[in-house]
Amino acid sequence: MNKIIVYEHPDLNGLRKEFTADVPDLHSVDFGDCISSLKVIGQPWLVFRDTNYKGPCYAYEEGEHKHIFLNNQPSSLQLVTEDLEYPQITLYEYTNYEGARKVITEETNLTYGYFNDKASSHIVQKGAWILYDDENRGGWFYIAREGTKIPNYGPEFKFRSKCSHVYPLKGGKPVITAKILWDHKKVESERAIVIDEINGINTTDFEQTFTSINSRVYEATTSHSFQFKVLNYPIDKKFNLSIDPRTNLTVEKGSLDSTVTVDKVEVTVPARIPPHSELIVQVIMKLVTASAPVELIITKNGKAKTEIGEYRSVSGRHISTKYIVKPVEKKN
Incomplete structure (x- = not known):
């Protein structure tokens, strides 16, 4: 607002x-x-x-x-209600928009060129401008609004043929809201990898207790990234991308370096090993690569524009166990 x-x-x-x-x-x-x-x-x-x-x-x-x-x-x-995104003003050498002219679309110190102290009239095509009679935004000035036409600076402007600096007013920073469209989430790949293996051997005729450990805790990581599909509107402001109640990412200048979140997952190991058996416990992490479109609403001066980006994650949060029982030969 x-x-x-x-x-x-x-x-x-x-x-x-x-x-x-x-x-x-x-x-x-x-x-x-x-x-x-x-x-x-x-x-x-x-x-x-x-x-x-x-x-x-x-x-x-x-x-x-x-x-x-x-x-x-x-x-x-x-x-100031003008759209300040793409400012433009035309300065004319003589009154009534005659003579040489100069079209300006950005802040300009006219003392560095050939149009210093020449302007006698102007038309503002876009934005709102401040015209100064001295270089470096100095001296007497006049605020020129979009659509205004001044055919003759005259004495009241105090700088007929003296304009030396022009500056376009800048709009405020945009308000950006980002929403991940989870309904359009796409799983791109899944693969399982063994991240740990626990072994126990029972050579007796009786069921035995697994004496090494009953459970272990593993770190399950998820990497997050964001990119624009096509960026039609310049964004120079940070905005937040909410992944879940615990994960809130900051995107700066349209890009997010890969960020990793870590979860602790406890895996319980069976307490018993059958007689004359080897128990192998494989700890398996399933890596899931997924993506979802991100809708960004960029509001500036009451006008909203929409950009589409993509959120991508590689998640290893799902950890499970696989139990393999192999017979072992009896000892004589």
Whole structure:
């Protein structure tokens, strides 16, 4: 959810209020002219000195802002609702969108190129931008929203033919929910391996007790991995993949190094060996390789996109025993 939390004092201290929608007049909610710090979750917010989104304005992106401009002055707040994923702005050399032009899709310091101090008009195709009259985000600035067309910067812009830096506002981190579709689980292979063997020999005419051990404990391991089938949407945020109540994996930047969980399994050994017999107890682990699709819902700025990945496991949790009894010759 897009949210702004505003605080009465610097360093996120004092009285606080939370907002998820535009506030044209902070005085109406008893919080005007008192904000000194704030926290943004999701999309950026614009903070205005005057009511009804007027006067000097500053943009704040996701994160904690322990000190702000317009300290103790903000009177209105506005959420940036534009899709900020693929920003684009076109700067024109002359007024009325004439002369040479420059299409920009990322933060650009114009002093490094040939379009520094040339722009006199612009059109914002996508996103929301901050235009600065000095390099490195310095000097006077103007916030340009998607769909706006400014045909003539004029005196009120203070930087006609002086624009030197442009910066696209960044959206907040996406919210990712991951769900393993167990109904579509597929067992790819199964194989049994002997992990231990216990032997006992009884050469007498009487049934004897297996004196070596009554039970043993083994570690049953399961390796887990995750990968995307096709990644259509860039993901730079960690998310959790819940395997079972005990296993919760973290996927970072779309990949998960193989992770192993360990279970303790106790195997009980028969207590008796028949007369003139050798008892062989084989401890067998069944390795099962299985996979299941993973549905990821990625929500950003109220828009949801779906990606499909694959969870894979190689499990040795199932451990059993096989008993083999062989006759032995009687001793004379």
